[in-house]
Amino acid sequence: MAASTAAPCYDAPEGVDVRGRYDREFAGILTRDALDFVAGLQREFRAAVRYAMEQRREAQRRYDAGELPRFDPATTLVREGDWTCAPVPPAVADRTVEITGPAEPRKMVINALNSGAKVFMADFEDALSPTWENLMHGQVNLRDAVAGTISFRDAARGRTYELNDRTAKLFVRPRGWHLPEAHILIDGEPAIGCLVDFGLYFFHNHAAFRAGQGAGFGPFFYLPKMEHSREARIWNGVFQRAEKAAGIELGSIRATVLVETLPAVFQMNEILHELREHSAGLNCGRWDYIFSYVKTFRAHPDRLLPDRALVGMAQHFMRSYSHLLIHTCHRRGVHAMGGMAAQIPIKDDAAANEAALELVRKDKLREVRAGHDGTWAAHPGLIPAIREVFEGHLGGRPNQIGDAAGHEGASVNEEDLIQPPRGARTVDGLRLNVRVGVQYLAAWLAGSGSVPLYNLMEDAATAEISRVQNWQWLRHGAALDAGGVEVRATPELLARVVEEEMARVEAEVGPDRFRKGRYAEAGRIFSRQCTAPELDDFLTLDAYNLIVAHHPGASPCKL
Known part of the structure; x- marks a missing residue:
């Protein structure tokens, strides 16, 4: 009889289906009793x-x-x-x-x-x-x-x-x-x-x-x-x-x-x-x-x-x-x-x-x-x-x-x-939000959730601030200071800022790293979420499906 070529499987109890990649080390965590x-x-x-x-x-x-x-x-x-x-x-x-x-x-x-x-x-x-x-x-x-x-x-x-x-x-x-x-x-x-x-x-x-x-x-x-x-x-x-x-x-x-x-x-x-x-x-x-x-x-x-x-x-x-x-x-x-x-x-x-x-x-x-x-x-x-x-x-x-x-x-x-917070709203602030949000999201999509940016350790929370603040400003047409000139936050302004900041990010990280990374994809996602008619509850919830698609971890398995 021919030897089986089926991949090994996790020993899962009834009603539990583990679709992540099989690994012997992971199997020590995903035991039948633990899954039960x-x-x-x-x-x-x-x-x-x-x-x-x-x-x-x-x-x-x-x-x-x-x-x-x-x-x-x-x-x-x-x-x-x-x-x-x-x-x-x-x-x-x-x-x-x-x-x-x-x-x-x-x-x-x-x-x-x-x-x-x-x-x-x-x-x-x-x-x-x-x-x-x-x-x-x-x-x-x-x-x-x-x-x-x-x-x-x-x-x-x-x-x-x-x-x-x-x-x-x-x-x-x-x-x-x-x-x-x-x-x-x-x-x-x-x-x-x-x-x-x-x-x-x-x-x-x-x-x-x-x-x-x-x-x-x-x-x-x-x-x-x-x-x-x-x-x-x-x-x-x-x-x-x-x-x-x-x-x-x-x-x-x-x-x-x-x-x-x-x-x-x-x-x-x-x-x-x-x-x-x-x-x-x-x-x-x-x-x-x-x-x-x-x-x-x-x-x-x-x-x-x-x-x-x-x-x-x-x-x-x-x-x-x-x-x-x-x-x-x-x-x-x-x-x-x-x-x-x-x-x-x-x-x-x-x-x-x-x-x-x-x-x-x-x-x-x-x-x-x-x-x-x-x-x-x-x-x-x-x-x-x-x-x-x-x-x-x-x-x-x-x-x-x-x-x-x-x-x-x-x-x-x-x-x-x-009590509403006080302070200026600026185009530079919009730019920083784009720069931080896009770079963090690119890293997150690639599998890294803790990212050093501009001498700060960023995680999903700071990326969320960047996203929802841009969305809020655009939604309400906030007045932004552009070097002493007042401009309104609009989708057109955001599109221009995203294009310029993406070029800046590419210059900072280098063309090769930018091309191999998920920066362009992150830029599209971030822009879409900042201009969405309704604010998504969480950046990570929306982007999670992209992680699963890019890092599926699945392997064929037959018992």
Whole structure:
């Protein structure tokens, strides 16, 4: 009998179809039991997720009709109640500086864990392009990191990367509720991306945290893109089901929620209340928050943003958001985490590098004085400066949870949180949005979700700001300053700017790299989204199909 030529297959349970490329290493993650666990999560919670996504759309329809976000009168008792979340686990009491980065490539994971940060947030969301290869290699990397066995041999440099004796605590950020995983079908439907990310990681690694990795607590997570406490309720149910299935104590899993949507800032108490057994606090996801401000008020011509470079923490609505988050977290006994320092070292210009570091120090001093317990960095080179600022202020304490810090947030009201930002709108701002948006999208389509551009580490959040700000300006015909001359934002102006900025990008990256990359495609997609009659909810959701088409990862398989 002739030998079979069929490709090997993943051992999937009934109702689960894995369409991603087969790899023996990936098969160690996509085991039958692990896939069955993920499928169980999807079957139990998919109806609730669908309802939550429809409620997001319904809320946006109300905002488009003129309604403003507000605190919910129905949950006044939750906001005014005298309750607290479960005590902070000792293993993660000190989170003064956290580094973020994608879960793949492998060397980056090792460097982040060795960086000297207190926490490494390994990302399956904004900093990771969700190709099949990236997602599965990321799961392999994190399994090996938790086990302490991760290493990487860089043949070109003749160097092996391994973990130090002391490493950062590992937190994992799965994708948002809105993103599918097209390579895994459950009962004929694409899997919910975040349940794949969470489920595979939890299934393979929870036992290591019981054995000492998290001093009896964990695994630890960051939860992105939520808009309402009903979405936190789903996560709490997921955690409870996972803990029960694993036979571990209720409340072992802990998660920090990124407050990175405008609707969520009005739901912070409610979100913490839903997750109170599993909460590890809230984080100011400030770049996505700016993106959400534009998206929420997309139909409001009186709330146009100025140039994105001017929308910082000095803006009243941003400062109010930070103060209210700190006040809320400390009142409930959990961490209030600060925002991202996106700067990266400038190697060939010492003066410019020092100037960038000074901006980071000032930003972090503002955060710690306001009451934040820790903050984020995008690059290991920033960590010594940030630690010096936070540890110098804290004086040996791990956090400020028990202090009076953050009292400014007690007086923040609804109008503070939605006050329109002030500043100029310029053609140069339009140009920068195009340049950053196109280059980031080109990298994302090619498989890289964390991209250094103009001395900043960009991820999907900053590309989203670029996209929605251009869309908002065009939609409402914003007046833009063009070197002292006022012009209107129009599709014709954008077309000219895109053509000119594409030529500039080609000159910066070089004709050969431009030709081999996906820049032209990215330019077309970005232009289309900026001029679309209706604003797409997420750049990544629209572009995901192009990733699947370009990186299908599929292989024929017969049993």
